[in-house]
Amino acid sequence: MTLAEKILSLHSTKKKLTPGEFVEADLDLVLANDITAPLAIEEFHRMGAQKVFDPRKVVMVSDHFVPAKDIPSAEQDKMMREFARSQNIIYFPPGRGIEHVVLPEEGLILPGYVVVGADSHTSTYGALGAFACGMGSTDIAHAMTLGKIWMKVPPTVKILYQGRLKKWVGGKDLILYTIGKMGVDGAIYKALEFGGEVARGLPMDGRFTMANMAVEAGAKAGMFPPDGITAEYVGKMEHSLLSLDEDAEYEKVMEFDVSLIEPQVSLPSSPENTKPISEVGNIEIDQVVIGSCTNGRLSDLKMSAAIMEGRSIHPRVRLIVIPGSQRVYLEALREGIIEAFIRAGGVVSAPTCGPCLGGHMGVLASGERCVATTNRNFVGRMGSPKSEVYLASPAVAAASAILGRIGSPDEVLSPVS
Amino acid sequence: MKFKGRAHKLGANVDTDAIIPARYLSTSDPQELAGHCLEGIEPDFMHKVKPGDILVADTNFGCGSSREHAPLAIKACGISCIIAKSFARIFFRNAINIGLAVLECEEANELHQGDVIEVDLEEGRITDNTTDKVLWSKPYPPFIQVIIQHGGLTEYTRKRLDEI
Numbered sequence: 001m002t003l004a005e006k007i008l009s010l011h012s013t014k015k016k017l018t019p020g021e022f023v024e025a026d027l028d029l030v031l032a033n034d035i036t037a038p039l040a041i042e043e044f045h046r047m048g049a050q051k052v053f054d055p056r057k058v059v060m061v062s063d064h065f066v067p068a069k070d071i072p073s074a075e076q077d078k079m080m081r082e083f084a085r086s087q088n089i090i091y092f093p094p095g096r097g098i099e100h101v102v103l104p105e106e107g108l109i110l111p112g113y114v115v116v117g118a119d120s121h122t123s124t125y126g127a128l129g130a131f132a133c134g135m136g137s138t139d140i141a142h143a144m145t146l147g148k149i150w151m152k153v154p155p156t157v158k159i160l161y162q163g164r165l166k167k168w169v170g171g172k173d174l175i176l177y178t179i180g181k182m183g184v185d186g187a188i189y190k191a192l193e194f195g196g197e198v199a200r201g202l203p204m205d206g207r208f209t210m211a212n213m214a215v216e217a218g219a220k221a222g223m224f225p226p227d228g229i230t231a232e233y234v235g236k237m238e239h240s241l242l243s244l245d246e247d248a249e250y251e252k253v254m255e256f257d258v259s260l261i262e263p264q265v266s267l268p269s270s271p272e273n274t275k276p277i278s279e280v281g282n283i284e285i286d287q288v289v290i291g292s293c294t295n296g297r298l299s300d301l302k303m304s305a306a307i308m309e310g311r312s313i314h315p316r317v318r319l320i321v322i323p324g325s326q327r328v329y330l331e332a333l334r335e336g337i338i339e340a341f342i343r344a345g346g347v348v349s350a351p352t353c354g355p356c357l358g359g360h361m362g363v364l365a366s367g368e369r370c371v372a373t374t375n376r377n378f379v380g381r382m383g384s385p386k387s388e389v390y391l392a393s394p395a396v397a398a399a400s401a402i403l404g405r406i407g408s409p410d411e412v413l414s415p416v417s
Numbered sequence: 418m419k420f421k422g423r424a425h426k427l428g429a430n431v432d433t434d435a436i437i438p439a440r441y442l443s444t445s446d447p448q449e450l451a452g453h454c455l456e457g458i459e460p461d462f463m464h465k466v467k468p469g470d471i472l473v474a475d476t477n478f479g480c481g482s483s484r485e486h487a488p489l490a491i492k493a494c495g496i497s498c499i500i501a502k503s504f505a506r507i508f509f510r511n512a513i514n515i516g517l518a519v520l521e522c523e524e525a526n527e528l529h530q531g532d533v534i535e536v537d538l539e540e541g542r543i544t545d546n547t548t549d550k551v552l553w554s555k556p557y558p559p560f561i562q563v564i565i566q567h568g569g570l571t572e573y574t575r576k577r578l579d580e581i
C-alpha cells in the first residue's frame with residue numbers, strides 16, 4: 001500500500017485499502033479557525049451535539065482576521081473562544097500564530113496521524129507523514145462530534161525530484177514548478193507523495209511549504225514519507241510507518257530533474273501560471289509580503305533577511321513581514337532577523353493570515369502589484385479585483401522588495417553593472 | 418429531487434475567492450453572503466440570477482479555500498444546482514453537506530447560456546429543453562446518496578447521534 005492507503009487502513013476497520021474505496025476514518029486531530037469555526041459550531045449545535053468527541057483532539061486557532069480587524073471579526077473570534085473554553089479544547093489565541101505553523105511546532109501532529117481541518121491548507125501536515133486534508137465547516141462539525149469522517153481512498157501520484165538544487169531554489173520553487181506542470185486540477189482527489197533524493201534531503205520547512213501547496217494542484221493530501229528528518233523534528237516516530245511498501249501501487253510516477261529548475265514565479269491569476277525568474281521580465285511592484293502558512297517559518301525569514309541585510313527596500317515598495325508564530329518571531333528577534341527587516345524599511349506584524357486572503361494588514365488597492373510568499377494569486381485574492389499577486393519564494397520576494405520589480409537574489413547580491 | 422431553470426455558464430477553475438471573496442467572511446449569514454456571490458468574476462451576478470437558475474461550469478469548480486460560505490452563497494442566491502465537468506473536492510463535499518445539488522457531467526460544455534435545463538437528481542438525467550439534448554451525470558456513491566437523502570450532513574449526523 002502507499003503511505004496514504006497505509007495510514008487510512010490503520011484508522012479504519014479495513015486491513016487493505018485500494019483507491020476509490022470509502023472508509024470511515026478515525027481522527028487524531030480536528031482543526032478549525034476563526035473564519036470556519038463559527039459555522040462549524042452552529043452546525044455542531046444543530047446536530048444536537050453536546051460535547052466534542054475528545055477535547056484533546058480538537059484544536060481551534062484564532063489566526064485569520066485577528067487581532068480582530070473589525071466588529072464582525074471580533075464577534076466571530078469571541079464565539080469561537082467561548083466555545084473552546086466551554087468545551088475545554090486546545091485553543092490558540094490571536095497573535096499566537098498561524099494554525100499550520102503552530103500545530104506542528106507544538107507537537108500536535110505526528111507521522112501516521114489522520115487530521116482534518118476546516119482550512120484547505122491542512123494538507124501542510126503531510127510534511128510530517130500525516131494524512132491531512134481540508135474540509136468544510138459542516139464536515140468539521142461532524143468530525144468534532146463523532147471523531148470520525150468518511151473519506152474516499154485517493155489514488156497516489158508519486159513525484160520524484162532528482163538532481164541537484166540550484167542556488168536560491170527551495171521547496172517553494174519545487175512546488176510552484178510542480179503545480180505549473182500538473183495544473184491546478186492535475187491532482188484532484190489524489191494524494192501526492194513526494195520522493196527522490198531531493199525530497200529526502202529537503203529540510204522540514206521546505207517540506208511544509210510543498211505539502212501546504214499540494215492543494216493548489218487540487219490534491220487531497222501531499223505527503224513526505226517519514227524519515228530521519230521527520231524523526232528529528234517530532235522527537236518520536238510511529239515505527240510501523242517508517243518503511244514504505246516495495247509493492248505500493250501508484251497511479252502515476254512523475255520525475256523531475258531539479259538541476260534545470262530556476263527560482264519560480266506564479267503570475268496572476270492562477271498558481272499554475274508559473275515561469276522561471278529569468279523569463280518574468282520587468283514587472284514593477286508596490287508591495288511585498290513575506291509570511292503565511294506557506295512561508296512564514298524561521299528559515300524563510302532567515303533567507304529573506306540574509307538578502308535584506310544592510311540594504312534598503314525600493315522607495316515605491318511596502319514590505320510587510322509576518323512571522324508565522326510567536327516562536328518564530330522570538331527566534332527571529334534573537335537572531336537579528338527582525339532588525340534586518342526593520343532597518344531595510346520593512347514593517348513587521350504579529351502573526352496572522354491577514355493579507356494572504358485580503359483580510360487585513362496589507363490589502364491591495366486597484367492597479368497594485370504584490371510579490372507574496374503566500375499560496376494563491378486568484379483575482380482579488382489580496383484585495384481589489386484589479387490588483388495582482390505574484391507568488392514566489394522568500395528569497396525572490398526579498399530581492400524584489402529591494403529592486404522594486406520582480407527579480408532574483410543574484411541581481412541584489414552581485415549586481416551586474 | 419427535480420429542478421428546472423435557466424443555465425448560467427461559467428468557465429474552468431472558478432475559485433472560492435471568485436465565488437465569495439474573503440473580505441465578506443466575517444459573517445456566515447447566507448443572505449448576506451448571497452449579496453456578494455460571484456462578485457469576483459461577474460459583479461452583477463446577483464442581479465441577473467433568478468430563483469431556480471442552474472450554474473453550468475467547466476472543470477475544477479470551487480477550487481481553492483475550504484470556505485463553506487461559497488456553496489452557502491450560491492444556494493442562498495436561489496441557484497438550484499450546479500452542473501460541472503468536475504469539482505474541487507472540498508467544494509463538492511461542502512455542497513452535498515449543505516444540501517446543494519452538484520452534478521458531475523463530462524459533457525457539461527454542451528449546455529449553453531440561457532438554455533432551459535431540467536434535472537432529475539435520482540436518475541442523474543440532465544435534459545436541455547432548448548436543444549432537446551439529454552445528458553447523464555456521474556452517479557453518486559452510496560455513501561453520498563445517504564447524506565443527500567437526509568438533506569445534508571447535519572441531519573444525517575443528528576440521526577446518528579440519536580442512535581448512539
